[in-house]
Every structure is written in C-alpha cells, then in structure tokens.
Amino acid sequence: MNNYETVFIVTPVLSDAQVQEVADKFQGVITENGGQIVNREAWGLKKLAYPIQKKTTGFYFLMEFTGEGSLVDALETQYRRDERIIRFLTFKQDKFAVEYSEKRRAKLSNKQEE
Numbered sequence: 273m274n275n276y277e278t279v280f281i282v283t284p285v286l287s288d289a290q291v292q293e294v295a296d297k298f299q300g301v302i303t304e305n306g307g308q309i310v311n312r313e314a315w316g317l318k319k320l321a322y323p324i325q326k327k328t329t330g331f332y333f334l335m336e337f338t339g340e341g342s343l344v345d346a347l348e349t350q351y352r353r354d355e356r357i358i359r360f361l362t363f364k365q366d367k368f369a370v371e372y373s374e375k376r377r378a379k380l381s382n383k384q385e386e
Contacts, residue, residue: 273338275310275370280351280360281330284317291331294356298347299335305346307339311377324358336365336373 282294299309315332324330337343344362351360365373 274341275336275338275365276344276362277334277336277365277369277373278347278360278362279332279334281320281324281332281358283325283356283358284327284329284331286331286356290356294354295333297354298333298350301347301350302335302337302339302343305339305343307337307343309335309337311336311373320358327358330358 278298280298282291286294295312295314299312302309311334313334315334317329318332319329320327344364348360348362351357
C-alpha cells in the first residue's frame with residue numbers, strides 16, 4: 273500500500289451542499305476501489321492564482337489516502353469526467369512527506385483543541 277495525497281478544486285458556482293456532495297463522491301471512489309482515507313480537509317473558498325475556465329475562485333479539498341496505484345488511475349478518471357472539478361493534483365508521498373503530514377495534522381488538532 274502506498275500513501276497518496278490529492279488536492280482538487282471544485283467550481284465556485286455550487287451551493288455548500290453540492291460542494292460536500294462532490295467531496296463525498298470522490299471519497300467514495302477511493303474507498304470503493306480499495307483505498308482508505310487517512311485525512312480529509314476542506315480548505316474552503318479561495319482565490320485562484322490565475323483564472324481557470326473564466327473563474328477566479330474555487331473550493332479547495334485535500335484528501336490523504338492509502339491504496340494501490342490502480343486506485344489513482346480510477347480516481348483521476350473520475351476527476352476528468354466530472355465537470356464540477358476545475359483542477360486536481362494527486363501524488364505519491366515518500367516517507368518524509370508522510371512524516372510531515374502526520375506532524376501537520378497533529379499541529380492542527382492541537383490548535384483546534386485550544
């Protein structure tokens with residue numbers, strides 16, 4: 273099992289419920305193909321660095337998961353088929369990236385407890 277991280281941007285014209293539905297859909301794609309979600313974060317509506325499809329903002333999501341390489345192919349195929357996704361990036365984490373992610377999650381959870 274490999275560790276992966278994916279970030280995707282959802283079009284800003286959707287309601288909050290529709291945005292959550294999109295995030296749940298891709299979480300389902302991961303779990304249905306034998307993956308396991310490690311972490312899921314909604315970063316919210318952010319300004320894009322440059323316009324994409326004439327849009328200047330988008331809803332950002334981060335998902336960290338474990339799975340096989342074929343899972344990434346299935347996930348990215350679903351990203352390409354869904355017109356609500358503006359951009360996406362998925363990459364395999366090495367041991368240092370996994371360690372950094374764990375530290376970052378621990379730091380975030382400590383901030384939320386305070």
